[in-house]
Amino acid sequence: MKPTKACHECRRSKRKCTRRSGRVGDSCDQCQAKNLKCTASLANVPSRTHALLPNSSPTQHQERSIDVPVDVAARLVDYYLTKLHNRPHSLFHPATLKKQVQDGSINKALLLSICGMGARFDQDDEIRSLENSYNNESKRLLLADLENICIENVQTCVLIANLYAAHLNPSSEALFFRIGVNLLQIMEAGTSSAARTLIDREIRIRTWWTLYMADRWSSSSLGLAPQIRDTDLAVDLPMHEPIFESLSPDETKLNIPWQPGLWAHKISLVRLFGPIKDLNHRSVYGNIDHDEIESTVASLSKLLDDWEWTIPPNVRLSTENLERYIEVGHGGAFIALHLGYHHYATLLYFRFLEPAASSSPLAAIYRAKCKFHASSYSDLIKLSRQKGNCEVVYPTVGHMAVVSSSVLLHTLLFSVDKDVQPARDALKSNFEAILELRRYWPNTESMIHRLVTFQNYCLLSNDYRTHTLDGWMLRFLIQYSLPLGAKEVAPVTSGMDLDMDNFSARTQAVTEQGRYTAFDIEDLMLDDIDMYHVDGSAPNYEMKKS
Numbered sequence: 001m002k003p004t005k006a007c008h009e010c011r012r013s014k015r016k017c018t019r020r021s022g023r024v025g026d027s028c029d030q031c032q033a034k035n036l037k038c039t040a041s042l043a044n045v046p047s048r049t050h051a052l053l054p055n056s057s058p059t060q061h062q063e064r065s066i067d068v069p070v071d072v073a074a075r076l077v078d079y080y081l082t083k084l085h086n087r088p089h090s091l092f093h094p095a096t097l098k099k100q101v102q103d104g105s106i107n108k109a110l111l112l113s114i115c116g117m118g119a120r121f122d123q124d125d126e127i128r129s130l131e132n133s134y135n136n137e138s139k140r141l142l143l144a145d146l147e148n149i150c151i152e153n154v155q156t157c158v159l160i161a162n163l164y165a166a167h168l169n170p171s172s173e174a175l176f177f178r179i180g181v182n183l184l185q186i187m188e189a190g191t192s193s194a195a196r197t198l199i200d201r202e203i204r205i206r207t208w209w210t211l212y213m214a215d216r217w218s219s220s221s222l223g224l225a226p227q228i229r230d231t232d233l234a235v236d237l238p239m240h241e242p243i244f245e246s247l248s249p250d251e252t253k254l255n256i257p258w259q260p261g262l263w264a265h266k267i268s269l270v271r272l273f274g275p276i277k278d279l280n281h282r283s284v285y286g287n288i289d290h291d292e293i294e295s296t297v298a299s300l301s302k303l304l305d306d307w308e309w310t311i312p313p314n315v316r317l318s319t320e321n322l323e324r325y326i327e328v329g330h331g332g333a334f335i336a337l338h339l340g341y342h343h344y345a346t347l348l349y350f351r352f353l354e355p356a357a358s359s360s361p362l363a364a365i366y367r368a369k370c371k372f373h374a375s376s377y378s379d380l381i382k383l384s385r386q387k388g389n390c391e392v393v394y395p396t397v398g399h400m401a402v403v404s405s406s407v408l409l410h411t412l413l414f415s416v417d418k419d420v421q422p423a424r425d426a427l428k429s430n431f432e433a434i435l436e437l438r439r440y441w442p443n444t445e446s447m448i449h450r451l452v453t454f455q456n457y458c459l460l461s462n463d464y465r466t467h468t469l470d471g472w473m474l475r476f477l478i479q480y481s482l483p484l485g486a487k488e489v490a491p492v493t494s495g496m497d498l499d500m501d502n503f504s505a506r507t508q509a510v511t512e513q514g515r516y517t518a519f520d521i522e523d524l525m526l527d528d529i530d531m532y533h534v535d536g537s538a539p540n541y542e543m544k545k546s
Helices: 008-013 029-034 070-083 094-103 108-121 131-144 151-166 170-191 198-222 241-245 262-270 273-285 290-310 319-327 331-353 363-386 395-414 417-438 444-460 471-477 500-512
Strands: none
Touching: 070 094, 070 108, 108 131, 108 151, 131 151, 151 170, 151 198, 170 198, 198 262, 198 273, 262 290, 262 331, 273 290, 273 331, 273 471, 290 331, 290 363, 319 331, 331 363, 331 395, 331 471, 363 395, 363 417, 395 417, 395 444, 395 471, 417 444
């Protein structure tokens, strides 16, 4: 096989990979013009710091190991705990973690991975610029110590996987999640010491369920089968977070009644994600008839309704409950729980947006439910941004906002006039949240691109089949780490060339009807299109010509 000569960007855009300098290993002209890292540049080839066998003497790289000043480490750990802890993952007992940072007893790879997560929120440009250094050194230390089967290495795997996801490297994300799963499974098999205290035991429980949730999301984003089977779940659910956080280091027995925590309810909810995802996948690629689809939807719909009605009254979504959780420092986790509920429901009912999807009398009810949950997601995101101490600023929120927005686009384009303004307002709220996420997470840019791409396909279609649950739509909704590819649409005018003039004319027409939302991306350069304004005013497009 011939070695690849063109870089990834030139292969993707089908352009000739040229270098004016004439020097092999330089960045190509295309990447230099776009200010991208050229994969054909020798400057971007990572050095191999690990031999297959350990080196008995320290290497020069190891001697330059990164040290984080205690005050900086404490600040970044605090950012992590206030912005991310108990949202996408729940791995730590906060008081214990802070003490380990102060006394220097924390595992260094783990500390660096936490600092890598927290650095993006720091006000100091120099600290933010250290994120990649923290991440790379954390990974180096982890891999050098991988045969040490311990909870700290499992936690580090989870954080490194999340950092890879944030930087659009889903294969490495999946790899480190799976390493974490295997490490924890080996621990639970009795090859390491049992948890001695309640804190240690609860940390293992929370780490296990974090991996379960991550396994469901990460595998689905790549179209892979999950690694953890539902039959592997003989693990206690997480306890009430305030009780856990109040435990002293030496407690071995709980002296008050056990109560389920927010994460326990989150786990009971995410266990519905697998069946919803499988139903959508089977309906596109499998052998399943309409009767089975409708019976499965009815069953899953009941389970979702049951979840909402059977959670304790103090966990249900209400202003009073949110204020109560904010007071004890868990407002963000409370919001995250209910965002997940609305997202899973949106995925279940999405197929019914297409009128021809079902002749069942329930189809109209399901369609209304889909729109209700998509709008409720937007309302909740807006609420979290208006209030303090309940941030939900992790990348998955952006993907879920894109799914919500795709339903809102259906309302905007095809619903009666009275629904147009609320849909536009909700879209605006979603997009503002996504732009806020973009300040912290590089992968949010691709989410914006997917949303813009989907709206463009909607504008080019002449019927209501824009939301048909096909392979393209499945990737858009669930397999979000895979490229979308091309979508087949029936052009607005039969035989019409999809050139810029016709596209702009169609856009102008729906804008005049108040049914168009243009997204203000400011200086964000997408591959195909620049769009701006979220106020319903006429957009100004600039398509790149090939």
